[in-house]
Amino acid sequence: MSEAGLLTLVQWLSPAFPVGGYAYSHGLEAAIASGQVRNAAALEGWIATILAEGAGRNDAILLAEALKPRADLPALASLAEAMAASRERLVETMEQGRALLATTNALKGDDHPPMPYPVALGAAAAPLGLPAGQVLGLYLHAFGSNLVQVGVRFIPLGQTDGQKVLAALHPVIQRVAREAAKAGLEGLGGGALRGDLAAMQHETMDVRIFRT
Amino acid sequence: MPEDGGLALVDAPRLQRAAGLARVGLGQRDGQAVLADLHQSGCAKAFLPRIHGPVPEVVFLNTAGGLTGGDRVGFSLSVAAGTRAVGTTQTAERAYASAGGVARMSVDLAVGQGAALDWLPQETILFDRAALERRTTVALASEARLVMCEMIGLGRAAMGETVRRLWLNDRREVRRDGKQVLVEPLRLADQTLAAGPAALGEARAFATVAMVARGAEDAVDPLRRLAPEGVDWAVSGWDGKCLVRVMGPDLRPVKRAVAQVLERLRGKALPRVWQM
Numbered sequence: 372m373s374e375a376g377l378l379t380l381v382q383w384l385s386p387a388f389p390v391g392g393y394a395y396s397h398g399l400e401a402a403i404a405s406g407q408v409r410n411a412a413a414l415e416g417w418i419a420t421i422l423a424e425g426a427g428r429n430d431a432i433l434l435a436e437a438l439k440p441r442a443d444l445p446a447l448a449s450l451a452e453a454m455a456a457s458r459e460r461l462v463e464t465m466e467q468g469r470a471l472l473a474t475t476n477a478l479k480g481d482d483h484p485p486m487p488y489p490v491a492l493g494a495a496a497a498p499l500g501l502p503a504g505q506v507l508g509l510y511l512h513a514f515g516s517n518l519v520q521v522g523v524r525f526i527p528l529g530q531t532d533g534q535k536v537l538a539a540l541h542p543v544i545q546r547v548a549r550e551a552a553k554a555g556l557e558g559l560g561g562g563a564l565r566g567d568l569a570a571m572q573h574e575t576m577d578v579r580i581f582r583t
Numbered sequence: 584m585p586e587d588g589g590l591a592l593v594d595a596p597r598l599q600r601a602a603g604l605a606r607v608g609l610g611q612r613d614g615q616a617v618l619a620d621l622h623q624s625g626c627a628k629a630f631l632p633r634i635h636g637p638v639p640e641v642v643f644l645n646t647a648g649g650l651t652g653g654d655r656v657g658f659s660l661s662v663a664a665g666t667r668a669v670g671t672t673q674t675a676e677r678a679y680a681s682a683g684g685v686a687r688m689s690v691d692l693a694v695g696q697g698a699a700l701d702w703l704p705q706e707t708i709l710f711d712r713a714a715l716e717r718r719t720t721v722a723l724a725s726e727a728r729l730v731m732c733e734m735i736g737l738g739r740a741a742m743g744e745t746v747r748r749l750w751l752n753d754r755r756e757v758r759r760d761g762k763q764v765l766v767e768p769l770r771l772a773d774q775t776l777a778a779g780p781a782a783l784g785e786a787r788a789f790a791t792v793a794m795v796a797r798g799a800e801d802a803v804d805p806l807r808r809l810a811p812e813g814v815d816w817a818v819s820g821w822d823g824k825c826l827v828r829v830m831g832p833d834l835r836p837v838k839r840a841v842a843q844v845l846e847r848l849r850g851k852a853l854p855r856v857w858q859m
Binding site: 419424454457567 | 764768774779786807
């Protein structure tokens, strides 16, 4: 089951899957515009913090909980919604979750109602029978990869430099996936405060390419 | 430090550990707010200097003069249906270096149908090696209104203090009719302080102001017209919530900005005990 399951998950998390992740910068567009992120080193630092101290870690914990047998999905969905740090953050997680489930429901014959993205992914991926750490790692990798692409397009950086940043994030991704898999809901929390502030400041930017 | 949590710290020497609970319930009689419940024990006290005014102001105090490892302090305030109240703290709360274990603080608030609570504690100052777990929970009835703020400073910049080691697990949770509507689990550890610009950057003080009420989004535009000085800040509103986040180099400009935001949001003066 799990080798086929792994390919299914890779398909769902690929940029070609119609979740529309490329439209969301998670506040990074505002951080680039304000000069907080100007080069590859700053991009790596910014994304590492978002992964380890921000939505990356929290989403991974929610995802791990949603993957568990008999997970209370409505409760996790409402917790994930209540944790959105700003209006656009809520849009980002709700829209991606809705888009993911619209397609996975059609592919698998499921009927999951719309849920925030990490809970949605957990609900859809639970039957794939993959180890939680693996699902979390791939989820965080897709999240980090999407943010790297925001940097590549908007700082801008060369594609090779972008890939170097992503490769450098692998240890963070592995560590966060490992920790989040066993953290439990009591372990939720973070300190990516400037990241949250940037997400809020994005709402009032005059010129915006990304939705968040 | 999180692995030190749980009950292990009970085994630490119990010398000078502070414990206390202050609980206040406000009811309503003939259109006036009245004291319906008061309990005080240990180092936690509550004062009601303005109970006879139109909006009573309840002032909580930790008489231990700060928090350190092993301390347990609880404040509780419940506001009955149709009642308006303000809750605050007498002074800044200080979390000092822990010699072992964490300090635990709980704040439990309940706001009844048609009632309104402004929970406006003064700032929390965290010193190097502080370990604090705080949980603020608010239970709102379906038509209750809440304004709350939380201001946190790392050491006192003016005194040249630097905080390098820290454990803060500070969870705020607001429920309406039992459903979570705002959950903010703030978690600062050594690695957060050392992390890059998406964490604290140069900021050593930060604050959140939240309004949870029907139509709270309408406050976003008036708030955005403010221009607080010396801070980085932003406003967002959605689903009956309005959130303001402020960050600054130290507490002074952050508290000034929060005061401006609260004055605009509430249209009335700050609690008298607030030291600006």
